[in-house]
Amino acid sequence: MGISVLMSDPMDRSTRILDAAYELEKKTRPGVEKGFRVVITGKGGVGKTTVTAILSHLFARKGFNTLAVDEDPQVNLPYAIGIPPSGIIVPITDNLDYIEEKTGARPGAGWGLMMSLNPDVSDVVERFGMKGPGGVQILVMGTIIQAATGCLCPENTLLNAIIRYINLREGEIILLDTQAGVEHFGRALAQGFSQALLVTDPTFNAVQVVKKSVQLAKDLDITYVHLVVNRVRSQKDIEKVHEILGESIDLFSGMFYLPYEPEMLECEPDVMPLIEKGSSFVKGVEEIQSVLERYGNMNY
Numbered sequence: 001m002g003i004s005v006l007m008s009d010p011m012d013r014s015t016r017i018l019d020a021a022y023e024l025e026k027k028t029r030p031g032v033e034k035g036f037r038v039v040i041t042g043k044g045g046v047g048k049t050t051v052t053a054i055l056s057h058l059f060a061r062k063g064f065n066t067l068a069v070d071e072d073p074q075v076n077l078p079y080a081i082g083i084p085p086s087g088i089i090v091p092i093t094d095n096l097d098y099i100e101e102k103t104g105a106r107p108g109a110g111w112g113l114m115m116s117l118n119p120d121v122s123d124v125v126e127r128f129g130m131k132g133p134g135g136v137q138i139l140v141m142g143t144i145i146q147a148a149t150g151c152l153c154p155e156n157t158l159l160n161a162i163i164r165y166i167n168l169r170e171g172e173i174i175l176l177d178t179q180a181g182v183e184h185f186g187r188a189l190a191q192g193f194s195q196a197l198l199v200t201d202p203t204f205n206a207v208q209v210v211k212k213s214v215q216l217a218k219d220l221d222i223t224y225v226h227l228v229v230n231r232v233r234s235q236k237d238i239e240k241v242h243e244i245l246g247e248s249i250d251l252f253s254g255m256f257y258l259p260y261e262p263e264m265l266e267c268e269p270d271v272m273p274l275i276e277k278g279s280s281f282v283k284g285v286e287e288i289q290s291v292l293e294r295y296g297n298m299n300y
Helices: 010-028 030-034 048-061 077-081 096-103 124-128 154-168 204-219 235-251 272-277 280-298
Strands: 035-042 066-071 137-140 172-178 195-200 224-232 254-259
Touching: 035 048, 035 204, 035 280, 048 066, 048 077, 048 172, 048 195, 048 272, 048 280, 066 077, 077 137, 096 154, 124 137, 195 204, 195 280, 204 224, 204 235, 224 235, 224 280, 254 280, 272 280
Parallel strands: 035 172, 035 195, 066 137, 066 172, 195 224, 224 254
Antiparallel strands: none
């Protein structure tokens, strides 16, 4: 689509030319080519996967190469993006052959095995990535569920290698949908991500999770940390969240409030009908997408 410039007096002409140049610069800036990474987390059930799925479609519709990474053991993100629920999806951390191929050790084979601590996983997206509706690329990593979160096991070694590799990929918007809680920050899987989106609803336990997460995100030098309050029904919900956060609220780069959407259950797990309908909830996520894009481009 071309950009029209109307000619009138010299001052007006200069202003319009500058405006047109700015619009062209926005479409070709290096930051768009390099892409950026966003980690998305929160307590289980607050809607983070729904937000991630909608963001994936919004970025893809704007022409960005979009990679949505599911690190949640529930494996809900692919279905939310639009992969048919009838399909069986095996997370990479459950693919024992791939783990053994890359690390040299098979999970559960016993102690004392030689294992590569820096496996080459540069083929992981090409081999296991799925193409979802709208051109969204999906990678289902899986996670390690155990008390020893820093264990030196083949699964964790592969998981960390994949995250390191994802950090090196360019030309993509990468959205990492993590497991519930803050454990992934403890494993430092979020290092290398420039932005974090912390999702909560107006309940005490959910807000407590993001209150801990924002400090951990800052400790990992994540530059921009955004708060998303989902299922807001009234101004009292917002005031409640602010009261629980206390001084921690100053650590957030920005805050977004998404309304309670009763029609969400009618279209789940696939968010596409909700996007096509253009609900107030989706309009709120569009604002989030715009801010993530702006902050992402600021890094370049």
